[in-house]
Each structure stands twice: as C-alpha cells, then as structure tokens.
Amino acid sequence: MVPYGPHAPVKETSMPTAFDPARVGDLDLRNRLAMAPMTRSRAGAGNTPTDLTAQYYAQRASAGLIVTEAIQPSIVGQGYLDTPGLHSEEQVAAWRVVTDKVHAEGGRIVAQLMHSGRIGHPDLLPDGLIPVAPSPVKADAKTFTKDGPKDSVVPHELSPREIETTIDDFASAARNAIAAGFDGVELHGANGYLIHQFLSSNANTRSDRYGATVTNRVRFAAEVTQAVAEAIGPRRTGLRVSPDNTLVDIVEDDPETLYATLLDHLPAELAYLHIMEVGRRDITQMIRRQWNGALIVNPHPSLPMGTATPEDISVVADGLADVVAFGSLFLANPDLVRRLHAGGPFNEPDRATFYGGDHRGYTDYPTLDATG
Template structure:
C-alpha cells in the first residue's frame, strides 16, 4: 500500500512526499508592477516541505489580471522578483510550479491600465462581483476575443511559461478551472461562439488544449501540469455533459505527455474515478470536502489508489509544516479567513510550526 509520505516521481523530478500545496490567491504582490515581495519568499519557503508547491495564480499578461495585488510573470521585474522566491524554496529542497491564471471575464477595468477591459470567449458578463480598490463591483461585459487575439493569448501563456523557467520555477500549472478563461471556453453559458473555438465539444476544449500544447512545446511537457474543476459553478459557470466534455479534453491532452493532471473535485466521485482511469500520467486530487477544508482523512485517497497525491489548500495556508503535522496526526492551526486576501505578515508568514 502506497502512503502519502512516500516519494513520487513527477516526470523525472522526485517529490519527497505526495502532499501538495494547492494554489491559493493571497493578493499580496506589493512589489513594483505586481511583483512578489520578500515576504512572498518567506511564505513559500516556510512551506517547502510539501512534495510540490503550486503557486498562487499568476497572470500571464496585463489583461489577465482579475484581482488587486495579484502577481504577474510578464515583465523582467516580475521574473527577477520570482527568482528570489524560487531560490528560497530550493534552498529548503522544495519543488515549486507557477500556476498561470488568466481570469478572462472575471475582473474589472479599474484593475487594468490603458483603458483595457476584461476579455472572454463571448461578450457575456458574469453574474458575480469582484474585489477592486473601490470595493466590490459588478463584473462588466467583456470584450470578445477575435481569433487573432486568441492566438496572441496562447502566445502570452507561452511567454509567461518561459519567464517561469527563467525565474527558477520547476514547472508551470495551467489553470483551466474555477471559472477563469480556459473554463470559460469550456462552458455553455460563456462560450456562445459558432466558430472553431466554440459550438462543439471539440471547439470548446480547443483553447485549453492549444495552450497546453504550445506551453509544452516551449518548455517541455515534463514541466507542465493542468488543473480542471469539472462542473464547478464558481464565477457563474454552467457546463453540461461533464463525462463527455472532460473525457474529450483528457483524450486531447493525454498525448502531450504532461507532468500531471490536477483535479479540483466536485461532488461526483464517479466522474473523478472516470478521469483518474483515463489519465495515464500523475494524478493530483483536491478532494471535495465542502464545507470543510481538505483534512487528514483525505490521505486515504492515496492509500486506496484514488489519486497519486492530495492537494491541501487552507490547511497548508495555516500550517507551514503540514506534512509533519499530518504524519503526527496534528495538532493543526486554524486558518484565519479574515487574513486570506491582502494585508501584512499576519495570517501570512506568522503561523507557528511545531518546532
């Protein structure tokens, strides 16, 4: 029986355990031009005992930003700042991937320069609100991407992936979940296109597949993961026929030889098992435990073969030494939700370790 505390070969990189730090937006990129700070380096280095750290969502382009103070990977200043973060993690023998997150229609013009507005597959506004410097505001009607702009957006992902490697990341995770741009292309209610980027299942999956293919060709498939959240309604997403749609997505992604698939699970465990069986590479599961955060009981999913590794979100945020705490069955610090987004070191780098 395999346990979560055994090593895992991730496309040629040996992870010390099968406990993954899930990507979590913290909105603390206070450096010049949405760059991470010294505190960011401390934060991730504290958590380097994870088998794999997946960073907070990092926008691959200026227009990909959807929240205040989130970091980018599209400027030399950002690359230099992230290098200090990855160096700090590697000094602790950690492995860290950069999550590339284009938020698409989720955002607001006040967050963007030069009169830009959020973009999407189709000009359909999300029935939701986003945080801005002026407080919560309604999402606006986004600009529909032209075919040429879609190709440019793919190129932006490629450039950000190259920047991630230059910044010392061990790889990248393409964010195809949580109602952001790639899942917007997959959805019924956001993607109402009738061209080759919409309409059919093959059209809907095309953008995500082309992003993955282009990034894999640029930096090597062994450095690329892909995250999905089938049926997740977050950010006003509607998807139908999940087994077919995501089955076709995995059929198209599998030949690329990516490092891993990262599934943010919904309530349908049968779908999880279908996708797990279909995916031939490393499978990382963020299990459905709503309304509670993922906890120690989820380690059994490695033991019974449901997944190769388990990702933890809020529990890792609050417990820098989470693998040790899981191995010793606690105790666990309680996450402080009031400090999740923005702020200073409180709720960021001041959670105590067992030592």
C-alpha cells in the same frame, strides 16, 4: 490540432502512502503532499512577489510540491487586486528570489498561470483595457476593486487572432517561469477563469472552431497546454481542472463527456493533471480510469481555500491520486507534512487574513516546534 497519443504511465510496485516519494513528470518529489494554489493578494509594486512571499513559500517547502498562487500571464489577465504576474523582467527577477529560497529548503515549486478572462474589472487594468473572454457574455459576479466590490462588465470577445496572441502569452509566461527558477508550470483551467470559460456552455457561445460543440470547446484548453508543453517541455507542464464547478457563473453541459473529450485532446506525457473536486468524485474516478499519467487530487474543497481534511491523505493509499493537495491546511500549517505524519494537532486558518494585508495570517502561523 493537438496530437493524440498515450500519456506517460505511473507505475507502482505497491500502493504508496502520502509520505512516500514520487516521480511526477521530470520532478522527483520527497512526498505526495502538495500545497494547492491559493490567491493571497499580497503582491508589491509592479505586481511582483515580495520578500514576505519568499518567506511564505519557503516555510512550506517540506511539501512534495508547491503550486503557487495564480499568476497572470499578461496585463489583461489580471482579475484581482495585488496579484502577481510573470510578464515582465521585474516580475521574473522577483520570482527568482522566491524559487531560490524554496530550493534552498529542498522544495519543489511550480508556477500556476491563470488568465482571469471575463472575471475582473476595468478598474484593475491600465490604458482603458477591459476583460476579455470567449464571448461577450457578462458574468453574474462581482470583483473587489480599490473602491469596493463592483459588478462584472460585458467582456471583449477574443477574435481568432487575439486567441493566438493569448496562447502566445501563456507560452511566454511559461518560459519566464523557467527563467525565474520554477520547476514547472501549472495551467489554471478551473474555477471559472479563461480556460474554463472556453470549456463552459454558457460563457462560450462562439460558432467558430472554438465553440458550438464539445470538441471545439476543449480546443483552447488543449492548444494552450500544447503551446506551453512545446515552450518548456510536457514533463514540466501540468493542468488544473474542476469538473462540474459552477463558480463565478459557469455552466458545463454534460461534464462527463466534456472532460473525457478534453483528456483525448491533451498532449502526451504531461507532468500531471490536477483535479479540484467540487463533490463529483464519480468524475474524478472516470478521469483516473482514462488518464494514464500522474494525477493530483484536491479533495472536495469548497472555496475559499478548500476544506480538505487530514483524513483525505487516504486518496493516495486508495489509488485515486498519486499526490493529494491541501489548501487552507497548508496555509495555516507551514509544517503540515510533519503534522499529518504525527496525526496533528493543526492550526486553524484565519479567514479574515486570507486576502491582502501584511505578515499576519501569512507568515506568522506557528510550527510544532514553536508551540512546544
């Protein structure tokens, strides 16, 4: 059972702005503007980041915190084409190039670990593997493969022993992240992927200690978070959630109770909790009241890549968030911090280049200096 206990308080002598520094877990951030995680599907051979990946993140190192694109903690955790992993020595070495370049620019970067669970397709996996999930419930969703979009399949239901192995995979990938030079790890408990599937009342139909009741449905998320916290330290561990998010066929009965229960079962002194809003500001406010640690808010995004606006920096000054995260704004504006401080102008993101491809729509967005 995950221990109960108080979370590390965030104490402010006066209400900060988004441009003020912050202490989040063990990290000193130069400002309170975070780059939200965004899958870009540009990994190279062996599901490794490339030199372009390093350039992409280093360009955005003025962010107080960079959260990487989703990184699979195991082979079976992959759900999309050309996404990177952190489960091989080759991947660790390639990510070290990325983190070194970000740190050389004075940035802070954490690895987001995401197991896609039932979202994916056997065509993406080797050796006859199929996607896994809390229950053998097929998602009403499609996955893009090399042969085009294909329907999701009925996933393999994880046995209790396989759940333990999956938790170990997350902890191992977290240790790999630190070996690769990351400043910490964010666990992806949102957007309909494996951790979120265990929280869900339609993807999780188990009758054992991981299902049937709200307390049981939060158990996997709590145990993964605990395992990673023990592996690398709680103050280098964050968790992302998206309450009441129905993405990729997810249902949450009574999300208010679900997330209040989850907070009660998380380990103490986590670096932060990261909320990807889907229009439920009331749940964000509830979490803010209950959660005593650092809170990152990605305001009301609609996928893909989020639609938070420059005005959303106000969630810091209003006291709702300690850090505000931006998706597509950071994608299209490598110098977003400077542009927000100046009040613009802002590049428009090219949605046609969000996923896959080369440097176009990736590392070629101009800075203010380049545009004059």
